[in-house]
Amino acid sequence: MSQEPCVLLLGTCDTKLNEFRFMKNQLKKNGVVKVILVDVGRTPSTDPAVDISSSEVLSHLPENERQDFNSVTRGEVINIMIKAATILVRNFYDLKSIHGIVSLGGSGGTSLAAGVMRAALPFGFPKLIVSTVASGDTSSFVGESDIMMVPSIVDIAGLNSLLKIVLGNAAAAIEAMAKMNFERQSKQEDGSKPRGKFRIAITMFGVTTPGANAAMEYLSAQSHEVFVFHATGTGGRAMERLINEGYIDGVLDLTTTELADELVGGVMSAGSDRLTAAGKKGLPQIVSVGALDMVNFGARSSVPEKFHRRLLVEHNPSITLMRTTQDECGKLGEVLSRRLKENSKDSGKVEVWIPRKGISMMAEKGGKFYDEDADKALFEALSKALMRTGIKLQERDLTINDPEFAIGMSKRLLEMMAV
Structure with missing residues (x-):
């Protein structure tokens, strides 16, 4: 069990590394939460900001299910990575090592992050995605879950003053939720029913x-x-x-x-x-x-x-x-x-x-x-x-x-x- 609030940052670092580094720095700035940046991109990133590489994520799959990404389509990459990252994130959750999860992206990155959040994490666990598609029909991403989605306003394609505000607000939101979830967990408020009541x-x-x-x-x-x-x-x-x-x-x-x-x-x-x-x-x-x-x-x-x-x-x-x-x-x-x-x-x-x-x-x-x-x-x-x-x-x-x-x-x- 983690001794401090921890936010897992799920990112396609091969395409949006600068934006994920900015988000990680925003989360670390106040020193309130620990941050783990997990790379779920098609091409592995070697940037030191990445804590868990995409290769390590894929290692959670059985050997017979691992594939060379050069030979599969973009959609297949997303599905494979969802399956692998779901196992990783669920392990973190079961060990009570994370208290919030956040991601950002376009339609592909949103599909990947939302798929992992829906499959790996239960109701009540803080989940947030900053997305270019958040202001439209989000039913295919959110489904029956409680994922929170924030419109990015501008495309997530290079940092600018407006996107920095949006990402900063999102970082503050997930930080506060993770802190609350950590405190609730520390008090063992697990949502269980009172004795004798249904x-x-x-x-x-x-x-x-x-x-x-x-x-x-x-x-x-x-x-x-x-x-x-x-x-x-x-x-x-x-x-x-x-x-x-x-x-x-x-x-x-x-x-x-x-x-x-x-x-x-x-x-x-x-x-x-x-x-x-x-x-x-x-x-x-x-x-x-x-x-x-x-x-x-x-x-x-x-x-x-x-x-x-x-x-x-x-x-x-x-x-x-x-x-x-x-x-x-x-x-x-x-x-x-x-x-x-x-x-x-x-x-x-x-x-x-x-x-x-x-x-x-x-x-x-x-x-x-x-x-x-x-x-x-x-x-x-x-x-x-x-x-x-x-x-x-x-x-x-x-x-x-x-x-x-x-x-x-x-x-x-x-x-x-x-x-």
């Missing part, structure tokens, strides 16, 4: 907010810690990751709408890992069908032409909702059931709850997405697919936003967790 994940969407709020208030009143995830794709992926990393003790998956986007082609899919982590971990989970009546797109003009004749509702200028059809709802019931069956090592710790009077605000009687036949197809598909699996199906003549439904799920989850 950490519970809840999923919500705008149209399931009242139900999620009722569950959250009930569970919080029992002094349990509640993590609410907005089911927008990123939220679902973040929850699955936190479950895998051991932050969650039980799951109240009220809102599984991301499955609809994955199936139909909306913009808020959480990917094929959704609804897998809790089962694999053997955690108690209660799953419902919140907002499976809708698929999400951006502005109305962004909706694919093949859906123009479908029932569309402009939720706001940036979000357009499309009602799922009877056929799609039947398939969603099968997908949800299959994910649970294939990934649950203990079916007794899984239940599916159905609110027969409405799976979202918009699907209640009188709502714009009210479709009794579509909902029936969803419910029947679930009932058929879960038969003889050991996964219980609970049906209630309530809406998903009825406090009685949400609190009933919460009480049952606590009973399952107490066993």
Whole structure:
């Protein structure tokens, strides 16, 4: 374990050596933190500012996976270096030798650094990248992680007065975060739960907010810690990751709408890992069908032409909702059931709850997405697919936003967790 705060500076020193040297000097200037500059460039740098060479980074790979960089493409170089640097950085983290990580670069350098940060470091560990692409769509870099990105304003191609300000601010930020992380680690504040209390994940969407709020208030009143995830794709992926990393003790998956986007082609899919982590971990989970009546797109003009004749509702200028059809709802019931069956090592710790009077605000009687036949197809598909699996199906003549439904799920989850 390090006896002082330490920042790891991850850099492509073959292309941006001067900028990384400047950043290292900024970090060392106050003498508050130790700095380790790791070269992840294609061509090894021999500059004395480099603490760990790219050759040393690559030595962490098994011998049969090492390659001559002269024979591979730039993209392949990045992927190889991500794999090697991930092992190195994870080793540092496991030994509690680093307390923050920072990098800078264009799209390639950002992809490399972000790939390492996502794979090697958990939520809460300070991660920062100064990037030329930070002001655009950063979802491919950040993913479900908590990487902080700072726009470089100018290209990272030679030091100038403006870039020095940006890099100086970034250095000050990661220094402060690393210092805080070191102090937290020294006090052994590891985020573990208080004895006898649970950490519970809840999923919500705008149209399931009242139900999620009722569950959250009930569970919080029992002094349990509640993590609410907005089911927008990123939220679902973040929850699955936190479950895998051991932050969650039980799951109240009220809102599984991301499955609809994955199936139909909306913009808020959480990917094929959704609804897998809790089962694999053997955690108690209660799953419902919140907002499976809708698929999400951006502005109305962004909706694919093949859906123009479908029932569309402009939720706001940036979000357009499309009602799922009877056929799609039947398939969603099968997908949800299959994910649970294939990934649950203990079916007794899984239940599916159905609110027969409405799976979202918009699907209640009188709502714009009210479709009794579509909902029936969803419910029947679930009932058929879960038969003889050991996964219980609970049906209630309530809406998903009825406090009685949400609190009933919460009480049952606590009973399952107490066993």
